[in-house]
Amino acid sequence: MAAPLTRPAETPPPRPAPLTKRPARATGGPGARRGQRRAVALFTVPFFALFTAVTVLPMLYAAWMSLFREESSGLGFGGAERVFAGFGNFTEALGNEAFLRSFGHIAFYCALYIPAMVGGALILALLVDSAMARARRFFQIAYFLPHAVPGLIASLIWLYLYTPGLSPIIDVLDAFGAHWNFFGQDEAIYSVVNISAWQWTGYNMIIFYAGLQAVPREVLEAATVDGSGALRTALQVKVPMIRPTVVLTLLFTCVGAIQLFDAPKLVQLRANTMGEDWSPTMFIYTAAFKGHDYGLAAASSLILALVAGLLSFVVTKLGNRWKAS
Amino acid sequence: MSTQTATPDAPAAHEPGTRAAHRPSPPRRPRRTQGLTSKVAVNAVLAVVAVYTLMPLTWLFIAATKNYRDLFATNPFSLGDFHLLSNLEALFAYNDGLYGRWLLNSLLYTLVAAVLSTLVSVACGYAFDKYAFRGKEKLFGVVLVGVLIPSTVVQLPLYLMASQLGLVDTYWAVLIPSLVNPFGVYLARVFSEGYVPGEVLEAARVDGAGEIRTFTEVALPMLAPGFVTIFLFSFTANWNNFYGALMMLNDERLYPVNLGLFMWNQNVYQQPELYPLVIIGSLVAVVPLIVAFLCLQRFWRSGLTAGAVK
Numbered sequence: 252m253a254a255p256l257t258r259p260a261e262t263p264p265p266r267p268a269p270l271t272k273r274p275a276r277a278t279g280g281p282g283a284r285r286g287q288r289r290a291v292a293l294f295t296v297p298f299f300a301l302f303t304a305v306t307v308l309p310m311l312y313a314a315w316m317s318l319f320r321e322e323s324s325g326l327g328f329g330g331a332e333r334v335f336a337g338f339g340n341f342t343e344a345l346g347n348e349a350f351l352r353s354f355g356h357i358a359f360y361c362a363l364y365i366p367a368m369v370g371g372a373l374i375l376a377l378l379v380d381s382a383m384a385r386a387r388r389f390f391q392i393a394y395f396l397p398h399a400v401p402g403l404i405a406s407l408i409w410l411y412l413y414t415p416g417l418s419p420i421i422d423v424l425d426a427f428g429a430h431w432n433f434f435g436q437d438e439a440i441y442s443v444v445n446i447s448a449w450q451w452t453g454y455n456m457i458i459f460y461a462g463l464q465a466v467p468r469e470v471l472e473a474a475t476v477d478g479s480g481a482l483r484t485a486l487q488v489k490v491p492m493i494r495p496t497v498v499l500t501l502l503f504t505c506v507g508a509i510q511l512f513d514a515p516k517l518v519q520l521r522a523n524t525m526g527e528d529w530s531p532t533m534f535i536y537t538a539a540f541k542g543h544d545y546g547l548a549a550a551s552s553l554i555l556a557l558v559a560g561l562l563s564f565v566v567t568k569l570g571n572r573w574k575a576s
Numbered sequence: 577m578s579t580q581t582a583t584p585d586a587p588a589a590h591e592p593g594t595r596a597a598h599r600p601s602p603p604r605r606p607r608r609t610q611g612l613t614s615k616v617a618v619n620a621v622l623a624v625v626a627v628y629t630l631m632p633l634t635w636l637f638i639a640a641t642k643n644y645r646d647l648f649a650t651n652p653f654s655l656g657d658f659h660l661l662s663n664l665e666a667l668f669a670y671n672d673g674l675y676g677r678w679l680l681n682s683l684l685y686t687l688v689a690a691v692l693s694t695l696v697s698v699a700c701g702y703a704f705d706k707y708a709f710r711g712k713e714k715l716f717g718v719v720l721v722g723v724l725i726p727s728t729v730v731q732l733p734l735y736l737m738a739s740q741l742g743l744v745d746t747y748w749a750v751l752i753p754s755l756v757n758p759f760g761v762y763l764a765r766v767f768s769e770g771y772v773p774g775e776v777l778e779a780a781r782v783d784g785a786g787e788i789r790t791f792t793e794v795a796l797p798m799l800a801p802g803f804v805t806i807f808l809f810s811f812t813a814n815w816n817n818f819y820g821a822l823m824m825l826n827d828e829r830l831y832p833v834n835l836g837l838f839m840w841n842q843n844v845y846q847q848p849e850l851y852p853l854v855i856i857g858s859l860v861a862v863v864p865l866i867v868a869f870l871c872l873q874r875f876w877r878s879g880l881t882a883g884a885v886k
Contacts, residue, residue, distance in 0.1 A: 286786060286787050287707055287787055288709070289787070290703070290787030290788060290791070291703050291705065291707045291709045292789070293699075293788065294699040294700055295699075295700050295703045295715075295786075297696045297699065297700070298696050298697065298699070298756070298761060299700075299715075300701035301696065301755050301756045302718075302719075302722060302758065304751045304752070305730065305734060305752060305755075305756050306722055306725060308733075308736045308737065309588070309730045309733035309737060310725070310729075310730065310733070312733040312736065312737055313729075313730075313732065313733040316733065316736070321632045352720055359668070361816060371625075375622070375625060378618050378622055379622065381618060382621070383614055383615040383618040384618055384619065384622060385619055386619075386622075389626075390622050390625075390626055392870070392873075393626040393629050393630055394625065394626065394629050395869070396629060396630065396633065396866060396869075397629050397632075397633075397813075399834075399861050399862070399865045399866045399869040400633070400866075401815050401816050401818075401834050401861065401862075401865070401870075402816045402818065402834075403816070403818040403831075403834040403835075403837070403838055404834055404837065404858045404861055404862060405632075407837060407838070407841060407854065407858055408632045408633075408635070408636055408858060409632060410841070411635075411639070411855070412632055412635060416648050417639075417647065417648065419631075419635060419651075422651070448630065449628070449632070452629075453629055456599045468854075481614075502724075506724055506726060509726060510727065510728040510729070512728060512818070512819050513818050513819070517838075517841075518850035519840065520841070529751060532819070535728070535732060536732075536819075536822075536823075537736075537761050539732050540823075545732070545736065548732050549732060549733065552728075552729045552730075552732055552733070553726075553729075554727065555729055556725065556726060556729040559724070559725075559726045559729070560724065563724045565752060
């Protein structure tokens, strides 16, 4: 593989380069190869330079920062002093009740949101894909539109739809004699889940639907000939064929869920019981900008990254096992 | 058999408490009538979900036409006096046209960043696909890990680094981080494999084109649909970037629209006259995007598929 790169470009090859696997390398002498080497550098360096600057270095910096603690001297006039803390910040984060509770909130959120959103998207895709659906284009566009709304603004709209006096939903519920407080202690999490589901169900439905359309028609016909009803075909033929798509969606959904910020931040503005450290990201933000405890915030960030990594790993592994079965 | 008894139940989970009344759940029927009822049931479910997805936007439209008094006094879905134009006027006049500045900032943070980041990603993905070089697959592994690193995890150290470099509260603080899109590199490689045949590049080289010209004049046009797809992904990611801007910016003249609206919304308790402004401001921020998405349908649709099915 590395042969054309390690070979000194100066030595003139007496004969044309031997035909290799890649046609791209078949013609041209060492000059062309040097050109290719330069091209690889030119094309990849911008990305990797930026990637290093805004992802790799910050991660390393977070690791470094997490080992120190700021200790203010006296009344704080002398400025803060940096003290080596070892793993102190990590033990502090892991012992911090609010931080642990924020992961509990996310776990509960995932338990509600992931089945509702992924299941809902899958069912909608199957319904639109079924022979019985009409106006397919309209439904697809209608479902996708929420995704065109920026996350923060979507949360803002729903915040107003949750506000008594502004909310048509509350009016309708009241008309039926059902009272629902969107900002209540127990209800707030449903309000957050609803905002996420509103934004993402249609988006994923489109992805699933595209996957379903790629299922070969012969396979479906064969299933029908074998006497399989619409539901059986959907569950036993169609869904297994888009498994990789579903697994990928689960993966991205998990990575997204763990960094939840916009929706709970806005709901929290009205739901007094939620607290400013409701989600892990909110905890980090509050620790850094309200508490000015950068060491704790950095350690919490790394723990969050670790959890996200573990979660991705588990989802991928489970996905592979599911694929294999 | 019981096709429609099972399926309509699940979407009810979306919106606890409100959906049950609509649930069309026909019991088992003899086969002949089932065809008809299930068609009605399927489309009823689809329509109810469409109402769910469209209702908030409809509300936003109607609310944006009301003044502060009507907003609270009238029924949410009935029209009050028509104040859309005066609301718009107020929006763009408030605070010396601050909102207009936010719109321009958003345009800068999203369009410029999306074009540049797409170019960077496409070039990199193309190189991964079309060239052999040492440590290629390992480097690509780094890209894939990059896809999975939660962006919010990087934000805090990024902020502290930016503050040491004196970049906090500048356009660069928001712009530079948006230029990196590992998922774009992954997609670009997939697209390059699919759209750019090696033989064509070879022909260009035989004709004497250098590598850079081969890329810009032969490969890039072939990658155009992929370019648009990656651009759209990157555009939405930047448009959604709220957390980064919240950390990096204090000067309200540098805010993107969403951060600006968030700050206004924080003040509505003290200044209730901001309510209509937040609502009309949200509408103005949302409409161009919806229009753009409707126009670019073909691209996002093919793009989503490319990203998902591969």
